[in-house]
Amino acid sequence: MLLIRCPYCEAERPEVEFTYAGEAHIARPADPSALSDDEWRDFLFIRTNPRGRHFERWRHMHGCGRFFNAVRDTVTDKFAMTYKAGTPRPGDEEIALASASAAADSAASVKDARP
Amino acid sequence: MLLANHPLLGKTITGDTASRLSIRAAEDVARFSLRIDPASAPSAGAAFGTPLPTRIGGMVEAGGRTALQLGPDEWVLTAPGADSDGIADAFAALQEPHSLVDVGHREVGILVEGEAAALALRSAIAFDVEAMAVGTGCRTLFDKAQIVLIREDKNRFRIEVWRSFADHVWGILHAVSREIALGL
Numbered sequence: 001m002l003l004i005r006c007p008y009c010e011a012e013r014p015e016v017e018f019t020y021a022g023e024a025h026i027a028r029p030a031d032p033s034a035l036s037d038d039e040w041r042d043f044l045f046i047r048t049n050p051r052g053r054h055f056e057r058w059r060h061m062h063g064c065g066r067f068f069n070a071v072r073d074t075v076t077d078k079f080a081m082t083y084k085a086g087t088p089r090p091g092d093e094e095i096a097l098a099s100a101s102a103a104a105d106s107a108a109s110v111k112d113a114r115p
Numbered sequence: 116m117l118l119a120n121h122p123l124l125g126k127t128i129t130g131d132t133a134s135r136l137s138i139r140a141a142e143d144v145a146r147f148s149l150r151i152d153p154a155s156a157p158s159a160g161a162a163f164g165t166p167l168p169t170r171i172g173g174m175v176e177a178g179g180r181t182a183l184q185l186g187p188d189e190w191v192l193t194a195p196g197a198d199s200d201g202i203a204d205a206f207a208a209l210q211e212p213h214s215l216v217d218v219g220h221r222e223v224g225i226l227v228e229g230e231a232a233a234l235a236l237r238s239a240i241a242f243d244v245e246a247m248a249v250g251t252g253c254r255t256l257f258d259k260a261q262i263v264l265i266r267e268d269k270n271r272f273r274i275e276v277w278r279s280f281a282d283h284v285w286g287i288l289h290a291v292s293r294e295i296a297l298g299l
Contacts, residue, residue: 001241008187009171013255014242016241017255017256062255063253063254064189
């Protein structure tokens with residue numbers, strides 16, 4: 001089971017508490033009536049679907065109930081970091097830093113774990 | 116005549132001494148779900164009579180009333196059953212925009228006590244129950260049922276579960292307590 005860090009609860013929680021909510025950072029058009037049908041289709045349905053790093057929304061459904069954003073690798077399924085909804089997309093350096101500190105934390109907890 | 120329906124009324128699972136585990140239905144209390152802007156939380160705390168915690172998972176207890184923060188703008192307030200009307204009146208006088216919903220009849224409490232309490236809960240809760248700090252609580256899943264789990268003491272946990280899921284949770288706890296008693 002995956003452990004996902006909720007940025008609001010500031011705790012690692014099991015995957016079953018969360019629901020996936022699609023790609024993050026898709027802004028609703030400011031003036032929807034001005035859009036052509038193709039632009040509206042793109043907004044509604046066209047997603048990046050990358051192989052690798054993906055910015056996505058999750059909801060801590062059975063916890064604090066909040067939506068937040070996560071950076072996950074779609075190949076390895078590893079979460080690089082999570083951050084609060086409304087904050088800008090993190091840069092490469094920030095993601096590398098966050099995933100390195102998360103890796104150090106999990107290594108430490110494995111070391112401290114009881115047999 | 117209307118009768119209150121309490122699915123677990125008076126039920127207990129008393130493990131033998133070897134099982135180090137005792138599970139019983141908790142006394143009924145008044146419960147409220149409070150939604151309010153975190154900036155207005157101090158005034159809500161004044162209305163409740165107990166300051167509200169400011170961190171998710173945090174719990175403040177005073178004079179039999181407890182306030183537990185579940186989300187950024189969500190708290191669950193519990194108090195002795197007789198205080199229910201008084202709390203509703205106090206919040207009615209509060210000027211800040213808020214929502215206070217009486218959920219006292221929605222949930223039942225289960226107390227899980229003993230050295231093996233964390234072990235019993237671990238059977239159906241997916242996160243590290245033993246790492247949970249004393250005096251904190253959170254909403255989580257117990258098997259497939261949503262519960263609020265509160266760690267009142269090192270070896271005492273309280274489960275708040277919707278009454279329709281109560282039998283399911285109770286059945287699992289019953290099976291687990293048998294396994295622990297038999298040393299499986």
